Amino acid sequence: MRKSLVVGNWKMNGTLASAEALALGVAAGLSSSSADVAVCAPYVFLPRLHEILKDTKLALGAQNIADKESGAFTGEISATMLSEMGCKYALVGHSERRTYYGDSNASVAARFCQAQSKGIVPILCIGETLEQREQDQTFAVIDEQLQAVIDLAGIAAFAGAVIAYEPVWAIGTGRTATDDQAQEVHYYIRQYLASKDQSIADNMQILYGGSAKPDNAKGLFAMPDIDGGLIGGASLDADSFLQICRSV
């Protein structure tokens, strides 16, 4: 039985004061959620959040992680640094990183390995653009994005990872994949992993990310291959996020 996981991705929003209030608000409401819950906060808020969340059930994550261990890589943040800040998770390959900052499949795979080298669970984000969906390339894109990581890290490494399926066309657009559309791709991802290792596939937490909100979360989370969510906009409000966490 896979445990559900709900992860808030705050993206580049908030101030230190609002981040503290949001984190404490979420942490305070978690006793009534059966899911594991985490928030991926902007880097500069992590030290303070690490302090205030220490004795709570809310886990901390980063929104990205360097693809190298250390050295002359201005502006990057290493796995060691994130581990010191109490990060349990790190997103790798979020579609906004791939689209706006050119994170390639190879660099995403390297970030995945860096995270694991310091005991951080990578949340590997994969998914197709609208154009790719319309050209029937969804599964080919998923294959490439998964295979790049399998080639570098090996299938066994997925035992310590999470996958998030993000249809890029449903991110921040208010447009959500239907329950069936999302389930179809989640099932495909699980089958792809199963063709390499059945047990890894059976145990893999696959999250849905793409305009998930309190009013559609229940339907999405009820699908057999959807194990929780990666929540953007709706994670910026403690009540909305907690409602989603309680929908698993």
Ligand SMILES: O=C[C@H](O)COP(=O)(O)O
């Ligand atoms: O990381 C989260 C995904 O990009 C979804 O964002 P959204 O819920 O604002 O559409």
